[in-house]
Amino acid sequence: MTADWGEQSTADLMSRYVSKEMGYGVPKEGWRICLAHEFKEKRKPFQAKDVSLSNVWEHIGLGVRYLKWWYKKTQVEKKAPFIDMFRAQPLRQIYGAPLGGIGGGTITRGWRGEFCRWQLNPGMYHYKTVMANQPFPAPYFAVCTFSQQSPRDKSTAEETELFTVCLRREGQTIYQQVLSVERPPTLQGWNWGYCGEYAFYHALYPRAWTVYHLPGQNVTLTCRQISPVIPHDYQDSSLPVAVFVWDIENKNDYDLDVSIMFTMVNGSGHKDDRSGGHWNEPFHLEKEGEAVSGVLLHHCTAVNPYTLCIATREQPGREVSHQTAFSPKGTCSSLWRDLMTDGHLDSPTGSSPPTPKGEKVAAALAVGCSVSAQSHNNLELCLVWDMPKITFGSREREHLRRYTRYFGAKGEASASLSHYALTHYRQWEKSIEEWQRPILQDCSLPSWYKSALFNELYFVVDGGTVWTELEADADISGGLRSEEGGLPAQPAVIKKYGRFAYLEGQEYRMYNTYDVHFYASFALIMLWPKLALSVQYDIAGSVVQQDPTERLHLMSGQYSPVKSKNVVPHDIGDPDDEPWHRVNAYLIHDTAHWKDLNLKFVLQVYRDFHLTQDSQYLRDMWPICQAVMASELKFDLDGDGLIENSGYADQTYDGWTVTGPSAYCGGLWLASLCAMCKMARLLDSEETYQHYRNILDRGSAAFDQLLWNGKYYNYDSSGGDHSNSVMSDQCAGHWFLRASGLGEGEYQAFPKEKIRSALKSVYDLNVMHFAGGQMGAVNGMRPEGVPDRSSVQSDEVWIGVVYGLAATMIHEDMWEEGMRTAEGCYRTVWERLGMAFQTPEAYCEKGIFRSLAYMRPLSVWGMQLALNTSQNHQSALFQNGDTDQEEGQDMRHN
Known part of the structure; x- marks a missing residue:
């Protein structure tokens, strides 16, 4: 969707750039923004001072204990807290689509062109915009041009890596410009300040386009960035690479020579960039009839060393040159003049010496071509980062990233990775287009939804994601064999496809947080x-x-x-410790007493079986499901078949207390009983079926008697002042039943007419009576039409919950209501608040947000599953099954 551009001239320019006659290949659908755009609303992260006076008292003890723990963690142990309540990330309205495949680390390129968010060490983020002079670590593209300064969020403009363009006519340079709207205090000899009014950014993840019109030159550049994020592909999707294809349109009546220069610092903006010992070297690699060349930047840290690589493909009519090493200090005017003199660089041979401690080193790569009058040409550049072996914060174990299965783990794969990327990106694009086409061409779906569906997928890659090989000595069963209710020591699916983990959020640093994964898991199980x-x-x-x-x-x-x-963990660990081996990094509550974790496991087991039909998986999971259900049954204190909440925040709403039987946890319990009945029948266990059937029948009656008020299910049955609040997530259990092909007939826990009435109440109150119906659904609403302000979470909007609510509405043929509900969240986050590629966990109607870049909004894929089901056709995403490329190609680096 197009943001509010303000001036009509800019809107006209945007429209002209994406018209068919311009031929840039920029899709119609996606998220688009002018590089000169400024978001009017500036929000602040949630802080302790934002807790209302009515809620302060109950959190005083937590605050004191957290402060003591925080001091010990940061000052004594010198570690980063898994949640840092004192250093929440400020809102920087700058992020674009991240680069790279799944689980190999990520680098995010902002929509104005800067490289501004780095996650190379697993799960650990730092936010540096790297300019080619100061501490110079992020990549950047530059073009030779002169123009006015565009307004900018100055808070991040510390360092940058870049692209530059040089135009030459008849042997003379006529234009050279850094493709950045910045005017930094560094690199004063370079031409900065590209006018953002002449460019726009367009994202349809995993691709993005930046279109630059060069003022007064009659030349337009389109930079297309491609990352290998391909559904059902478990090989190329793991590669830590990105390709930049520059399409050049010359509208002049004369020929031009055009060069693009890519400068890169050896590092990522982290303090270890100055640790010394880093060095660069040029390379040339030819195989299978294709040649690539560029510069390798070896970053030689004691922990998790890596190599960056900037490369291009050698082709007829392309001139490739490089600068192996230069200091990013000072003006760097000699590099600028080198390019301006003749459109290419000096290309020295040999490696650079290791950097002294305290110094940085950068490299540059230039590629040029001729562009005839009134014609097109293109240039290709590639960025690779090879960190094959990783250790987490404890430094206890070494793990191999997934891509090492194909390229080796010696740390020598950068050249081969760049060769593979530059010779296969067209195939990746074809696969991406085939996957996205049915949805993009579906005229019944609104444009904002198509943007949300694909662009929210960024978190699968940029959620601190790690994808590793299973260690040879690993035993994931806990030492128990199947006959004891355990699992195979090394299940076949993990041996073949590896281990996967992603964070709850970039600021909530816990891997595979299970109460939240419940919502986000739709993206994984579908793709x-x-x-x-x-x-x-x-x-x-x-x-x-x-x-x-x-x-x-x-x-x-x-x-x-x-x-x-026999209880499901909250998470599988902190990347600053040792995930998988030490679980439950979350220590605010004792989650052994949470009511939702066990139930969410059971519901996901059956949903996943329903979508994959993997019978071995079902058999392996069955004893675990029985164990967690037996553990859960202890929460049915009065034996009526319905579990009770404790009077504390004992579920995913960990700041919103609930007492007695509740709509949320009670609904999940009944849905889990339905799933257990179905699984028992599939596994020919009639006695077990009757056991759960009996509990389900009694629990359903109690649920209806205690919670149904004639219009919706009450928040809880405590009889307190807020027990009859309208919870937007009250139908979560039913959502999963419908997503699993259940929820009707024998496997129905909730009467259809009551579900529809509850959803209508949520829509009327939580959606339409909140913020004019323009911001999605507030978590809690009082029946009189004002938000429930009894807790720090009840008056928040949780984007991932809203997408799940919308999916439930679609399942129940409330398509229009579901779409409007979800649209409010998308437009608030992406268009109004400038939170693109950092969708938060929550926002309030005014003023604040909480936890940027969060897992739960991946639940938008639950909407797509609901649409596929409601349209009575098999999802196009499942028609071809998994494309397992493991067997076909030997890509190992020799």
Whole structure:
């Protein structure tokens, strides 16, 4: 969708640039923004001072205990807190589509062109905009041009890596410009300040386009960035690479020579860039009739060393040149003049010496071509980062990234990776287009939805994601064999497809946070189902394990075990510790008493089986499902077949207390009983079926009696002042039943007419009576039409919950209501608040947001599953099954 551009002249220019006659290949659908755009609304992250006075008292103890823990963690242990309540990330309205495949680390390029968010060490982020002079680590493109300064968020303009363009006519340089709207205090000898009014950015993940009109030159550049994020592909999707294709249109009546220069600092803006010992070298690689060349930037840190690579393909009519090493200090005027003199660089041979401690080194690569009058040509550049072996914060174990299966783990794969990327990106684009085409061409779907569906997928890659090979000595079963209710030591799906983990959020640093993954998992099970099953096996293995170590939980102030047996963990660990081996980094509550985690495991097991029809998976998961349901049954204190909440925040809404039977957890419980009945029938266990059927029948009656008020299900049954609040997520259990092909007939937990009435109440109150119906659904609404302000979370909008609510409405043939509900969130986040590629967990009607770049909004793919189901046709995403490329090609680096 196009943002509010303000001036009509800019809008006209934008429209002209994407017209068919311009031929840039920029799609109609996606998220588009002018480089001169400024978002009017500036929000702040949630802080302790934002807690209302009515909620302060109950959080005083938590605050004191958190402060003590935070001090010990940061000042004594010198570690980063898994949630840092004192250093929330400010809103920077600058991010674009991240670069790279799944699980190999990421670099984010902002929509104005800067490289501004880095996650090379697994799960650990730093936010540096790297300019080619100061501490110079991010890549950047530059073009030779002169223009006015565009307004800019100055808070991030510390450093940058760039692209530059040089235009020459009849042997004379007529134009040279850094393709950046910045005017930094560094690199004063370079031509900065490209006028953003003449360019726009367009994202349809995993691709993005930036279109630059060069003022007064009659030349337009279109930079297309491609990352290999391809559904059902478990090989190329793991590669840490990105390709930039520059389309050049010369509208003049004379020929031009055009060069693009790519400058890169050896580093990522982190303090270890100055640790010394880093060095660069040029390379040339030819195989299979194709040649690539460029510069390797070896970053030689003691922990997790890596190599960056900037490269291009050698082709007839292309002139390739490089500068192996230059200091990003000072004006760098000699590099600028080198390019301006003749459109190429000096190309010295040999490697650079290792950097002294405290110094940085950068490299440059230029590629040029001739563009005839009134014609097109293109140039290709590639960025690679090769960090094959990783250790997490504990430094206890070494893990191999997934892509090492194909390119080796010696740290020598950068050249081969660049060769593969530059010779295969067209195939990637074809696969991406074939995947997206049915949805993009569906005229019944609104444009904003298509943008949300694909662009929210950024988090699968940029959620601190790691994808590793299973260690040879790993035993994920917890030491229990199948006959004891355990699992295979190394399940086949993990051996073949590896282990996968992504963060709850870039600021909430816990891997595979399971209460939130419940929502986000739709993206994985629909697009990379083997990774979804891999996560399930890891969770199942941790269920039967226990860690009796006593630790303080910050909310209660009490000590209890880190992990209890036969309960689902909250998360599988902190990347600053040792994930998979030490679970439950979350220590605010003792989640062994949470009511939703076990139930969400059962519901995902059946949904995943329903979508994959993997019978071995179902058989492996069945004893684990029985174990967690038996554990859950202890929460039915009065034996009526319905579980009770504790009076504390004992579920995913961990700041919103709930007492007695509740709509959310009670609904999940009944849905899980339905799923258990279905699985028992599939596995020919009639006795088990009757056991769960009996509980389901009694629980359904109690649920209806205690919670149904004639219009919707009450928040809880406590009878308190807010127990009859309208919870937007009250139908979450039913959503999963419908997503799993259940929810009707024998496997129905909730009467259809009551579900529709509840959804209508949510739509009328939580959506339409909140912010004029323009911001999605507030979590809690009072029946009189004002938000429930009884907690720090009840008056928030949770984007991922809203997408799940919309999916539920679509399942129930409330298509129009579902779409309008979800549209409010998309337009608020992406168009109004400038939170592109950092969708938060939550925002309030005014003023604040919470937890940027969060997992839960991936639930938008639940909407797509609902649409596929409601249209009574098999999803195009499943028609061809998984494209397992593992067997076909030997890409190993020799």
